[in-house]
Amino acid sequence: MLNITTIILTYNEEKHIERCIKNAQRFSNEIFLVDSFSNDRTIEIAQSMGAKVIQNKWENNYAKQFNHGLTNLPISNGWVFRLDADEYLTDALIDEIHLKFSSIPADVSGIIFERKMYFLDKIMNKGMLRMNMLRLFRYKHGFCEERWMDEHIVLNKGTSIMYDNYFVDHNLNPLGWWIQKHNGYSIREAVDLLDVEYGLIQKSENAVHYEVTADAKYKREKKLKYAKMKLFWRSFIYFVYRYIFKFGFTEGKEGFLWHFMQGWWYRTLVDAKVYEIKKACGNDTDKMKKFIKDNYQLDIQ
Structure with a gap:
């Protein structure tokens, strides 16, 4: 398995978490949940599958929660993948990551992937504006920018490249x-x-410089x-x-x-x-x- 740490934010995700972790285990050797005190079986399922869990109070801010994980988790790898509980990577993308991971250039700190959406159990291929997102990045070379909406992983060092295949957002809720x-x-x-x-x-005058x-x-x-x-x-x-x-x-x-x-x-x-x-x-x-x-x-x- 690749030396990648996957971080998943959760709150009552028992519908999705087993699928998500099984998928993450195919490309990462370390999986963490930053959980907002779920009261369903999310933590039980995750821990039974070998994922490690920390809990942190949700403050209505995705970026703050993810960055808390980056700061406080005992991450042992040089690369981090941000994955939502209702997302998973396609087989083609997992194969591409395995093929290319060992040869990522030294000046590259982030990898961008296309995300596609499922709605009512059907993938939307037409009518969508292409959604490209930086999700895999070198540890300490990236963080989640603080925005009310449309927050992205941004880099404070290095450049980014894009892979060919995509991952999906496939939520199972009604x-x-x-x-x-x-x-x-x-x-x-x-x-x-x-x-x-x-x-x-x-806008903060002391904002950290980063590359969007x-x-x-x-x-x-x-x-x-x-x-x-x-x-x-x-x-x-x-x-x-x-x-x-x-x-x-x-x-x-x-x-x-x-x-x-x-x-x-x-x-x-x-x-x-x-x-x-x-x-x-x-x-x-x-x-x-x-x-x-x-x-x-x-x-x-």
Whole structure:
């Protein structure tokens, strides 16, 4: 097995954790869970499979939880893989990692992979904007950047390269769970868009220098353009682009539901919360922060 440490963040993931660990064991010799005090069988299952578990209180911040793991886990390998509990690598990607791992150039500190999504047990190949993510990186050469949404692994040393094959996000929970999750995401996305428009989040003068990948920069340039578009119209245009011009309609009923729910409904919900905050607070960023804290329990600094 390869000298790779896989870190998985968990909270009540008994549906996914066995599949995830079995997959990780095919390419990594050390697996850790950073668990947010699960009250189901997540820890029991993980430990029975040889994974090591530490627990840390969830503070509504994925990056903070992952970086806590990087700082506090007894990592013994030179490379770290970030994997979510509902994700797994395809056979082709695992084979590619085994083939190329021993010959990674010394100046390369990160490996980027494409992620594909399953929705209602069907993989979405059409209508999707390509999602490339840095997930494998040299220990202490990378960390998870602090963002409300769209957080990425970033490098403070070295460059990155991309592999050919992909991994998947395949969540087994029902549609109601997905809707509830995206309702929670929507206020964080709204904060991100308000930050683009008003500079809502204070930027630290002592921020550590790091290198964001070209794919992450591209996505953020797209988000900047999106933020400048008219409320509500932008979510409709985004859906039409994905469903019609990117051929999402070829994915059947599952494709329609995916592009409608994730591309239009979710984006409209985000815009509704942006509209709600602007209507209540005008352009006053201090009022916005107070409104968001009082109504959504998010403390924006």
